Amino acid sequence: MGAALLVSGLMAVGTVIIHMLGLMVLMGFMRARSDHLHPRRSAFRQSxxxxxxxxxxxxxxxxxxxxxxxxYYGLGEFLTFEEALYFSVSTFTTLGMGDIYIESQWRLVAAIEGFNGFLLxxxxxxxxxxVIGRLRAIEFDWLDRLGDEDD
Structure with a gap:
């Protein structure tokens, strides 16, 4: 159980770091593209x-x-990577289909993956x-300014 808990903790920390870095990249993309979003003429661009x-x-x-x-594949829990991926996706998304499962000491890793996926x-x-709320706020701000010009 100790090894499974250690591996679970490392995977949780690792995926949180992946998530944080991924969101940072997305925010960089959003900053680079935000100048091209003009509320009056860019509904398609916003989409x-x-x-x-x-x-x-x-x-x-x-x-x-x-x-x-x-x-999971590296631990030898599944014969094919496809099986390992299927199990991971169903566990991460907390669907837990139950048609494929881990029988060994690594079950705790799967349980923590489900919780980790839920949080992420x-x-x-x-x-x-x-993001969507900020886009709407920009649009509403533009509409307010447009209304003030009409007064």
Whole structure:
């Protein structure tokens, strides 16, 4: 159990670091692109911007799930990487299908992966809600200024 707890802790810390770095890259992308978002004429650009953020979040989570899959495969828990990846995705997303499972001392790693995935997905959701909220705030600010000009 000690080894599983240590591995779980290292994986949790590692995936949090991956997530934080990934969000930093996304924020850099957003800063670089924010000058091109003009509320009056860029509904399409805003949509593409949000799509790119969502795809970026998806990529970050994919890297995290791949890291867990590589760990399971490296530990010899699964015969193929595809099985390890399937198990990791269903565990990370807390679906826990139950058709593939770990029988050995590493079950604690899977349990911690589920909790870790739950937290990281929540973090991504909060990030996305904030991004969309800020886009709406920019749009509303522009509409307010437009209304003040009409007065």
């Amino acid at each position: 593409v911007f949000i799509l790119m953020v969502v795809l970026g979040l998806f990529l970050i989570h994919a890297i995290e799930m791949l890291a867990y899959a590589a760990l 997905i929540g973090w991504s959701t909060a990030f996305l809600v904030t």
